[in-house]
Amino acid sequence: MPGSGPSRRRVLGYAASLAVFGGGGTTAWQAWADAGEDRREQRLAGVTRTLGRRAAAVLARDARALAATVVPTPGAAELRRRQYQLVANLTQVPLAQWSYRVAALDAYPLPAVVGGGERVAVEVELGYRLTGFDEQPVTATQYLTFERQPDGDWLLAADGDHAGADVxxxxxxxxxxxxxxxxxxxxxxxxxxxxxxxxxxxxxxxxxxxxxxxxxxxxxxxxxxxxxxxxxxxxxxxxxxxxxxxxxxxxxxxxxxxxxxxxxxxxxxxxxxxxxxxxxxxxxxxxxxxxxxxxxERWTPRWLSEGVADWTGYLGTGRTPREITPELGAVVAQAGAAAPTLLAALPTDAAFDGGAPGTGLQQAYQEAWFACRSVVERHGQDKLVALYAAVAADGGHDGQDAVLDRALRATLGVGTVRFTEQWRADLLAALRP
CATH class of the missing domain: 3.30.2010.30 (Zincin-like)
Known part of the structure; x- marks a missing residue:
């Protein structure tokens, strides 16, 4: 694990050489390991202190104090400017909390630099709460490089040495x-x-x-x-x-x-x-x-989560099934007698991926809406809410298909096969000419 001490290869090599010199090497090895752990703890403590200063500066909207946590070198002028910009960008945002937590030291390889002090690559978790809207913090990942100063302070040296930070x-x-x-x-x-x-x-x-x-x-x-x-x-x-x-x-x-x-x-x-x-x-x-x-939950079928959202979204709009599902209606009309074959199963989770080509994405959403409509038409809206809760409460230990079948039987009295038949029949009855 990066940052937790010497690599396994270095440890094995060093231990082998110590064995040549007998028992005294054990003490030397322990001293070396202890020194490495002390150094790591010192880096962690120094970075944590600086992150605390950064958090306090953001909450106080103190751009100068935030910029003071950046290394004072000419090459970091742009980084310091961005600290002022961050505070300005946050002026209207109602922050109830802004905090940082070190998630990992030595989290990524650092580019070589000429001069400067000791550096450390840090994965940082930002946690923030919006006043009146968050009881728990929303978190985001940042990758920040800190550099040790001559006085022992650790200051921010870069925020772009590693890709993948949350924007x-x-x-x-x-x-x-x-x-x-x-x-x-x-x-x-x-x-x-x-x-x-x-x-x-x-x-x-x-x-x-x-x-x-x-x-x-x-x-x-x-x-x-x-x-x-x-x-x-x-x-x-x-x-x-x-x-x-x-x-x-x-x-x-x-x-x-x-x-x-x-x-x-x-x-x-x-x-x-x-x-x-x-x-x-x-x-x-x-x-x-x-x-x-x-x-x-992870095991909730996408057709159910997207279907209930569309069902609620269209509720009270006065739109007919044909008006709500035009792409699906066109597919059914074009398929003619073969339409039941196209509706052999409820839409898969993959059908809802954002990159689905053509009308496939719209068709998946509209099939999901029809599935929820079937529940409501046959059993009432309360049963749709109960079905959703039953799926979540199951635990998902033996797979999505088994969870859905149990939840359907418990709330509607039918299994997945029978429910699919009902969905298909209701859909075709509404959309066929």
């Missing part, structure tokens, strides 16, 4: 903030755009609670970047794979993270192409993901 909205520009009754919108776009998005979110929260109850935070945090490239950077993904996705909800699965309000990140290009109904449906869909996140 936050304030890393991209000055954040504007709009706070609504149930929502907090953080964005880089014009204030009027952010206010309109916040208004949609404030309508979505009570609509979602009407279906899923009040046992969730009943609040949302929306992140609104300026461009598709920024959207991709925030997700750590190629934005081209999400070109048709207007918003994405990110966060941790399961009840263990109940105190965290998950983030809805808006894709500006796709969002701007939506009409008023589309924006309403998308916002309610994503808010449903926030509300159901603590009941969404």
């Amino acid at each position: 936050q909205l304030w890393d991209l520009g000055p954040v504007r903030v709009v706070r609504g009754r149930y929502s907090l919108v953080l964005g880089l776009r014009e204030q009027a755009v952010l206010a309109a998005i916040g208004a949609e979110a404030d309508q979505a929260v009570p609509a979602v609670s009407a279906v899923w109850g009040s046992g969730w935070g009943q609040r949302t945090v929306l992140i609104v970047p300026q461009s598709a490239d920024q959207f991709g950077a925030l997700l750590g993904a190629d934005p081209a794979g999400f070109a048709s996705i207007a918003a994405v909800t990110t966060g941790e699965l399961g009840a263990a993270d109940r105190g965290r309000t998950e983030r809805i990140t808006v894709n500006p290009a796709a969002w701007d192409g939506l009409n008023a109904l589309g924006r309403r449906v998308v916002t309610t869909h994503e808010t449903t993901h926030v509300a159901t996140r603590t009941q969404t």
Whole structure:
């Protein structure tokens, strides 16, 4: 493990040479190991102190104090400037917590440099909470290089020596903030755009609670970047794979993270192409993901999690099944008598990947909506909510298929095979000419 002492190869080689000199070598080996551990603890303590100063400076909005944690060399002028910019970008953000934790020392190989002091590569976990919206911190990974100064202090020397750090909205520009009754919108776009998005979110929260109850935070945090490239950077993904996705909800699965309000990140290009109904449906869909996140587990089928979100999103819009599922309707019409063959099984998890080609992604979502519609039409909406909870509560020890079958039998009285038959029949009855 990097940073935990000498490598296994060095230890074995050194131990072999000590054996030649007899028992006295054991004491020398222990002294060498102890010295290495002491040095590591000193580096950890020094870096931790500096991270504490950085956190305090951010919370105090003290740009000068934050810049003072950077090495005072001419080559670090740009890094120091970015500390001032970070504080400026965070001016409007309501921070209840900002803290750092060292996750690993010697976390990545460092590039060679001429001169300077001893350096250490650190994986850092940033934890922050937004006032009124987070009971538990949201975390992000940073990779920071620190350098020991002549006085023994460890200062930030670089933040770009290792790729893969999580990008936050304030890393991209000055954040504007709009706070609504149930929502907090953080964005880089014009204030009027952010206010309109916040208004949609404030309508979505009570609509979602009407279906899923009040046992969730009943609040949302929306992140609104300026461009598709920024959207991709925030997700750590190629934005081209999400070109048709207007918003994405990110966060941790399961009840263990109940105190965290998950983030809805808006894709500006796709969002701007939506009409008023589309924006309403998308916002309610994503808010449903926030509300159901603590009941969404690794073994929850994607058709169920996306289906309930679409079901809730379209609820009360007055749209017919044909209007809600146009791409699927076209596929069924084109297939004719062969349509049942195309609907042999519920959509797989892979069918919902952002990069799905053509109309495949839309078809998967629409098939999922129909599956949830079948539950509600045959058993009532409360049974759809109960089915979702039953899947989450199962434990998932023997695979997704077995979990789903048990949950269906417990809540609807039918297994997966029979439910699939009902879904297919209901879908074809609604969409066939």
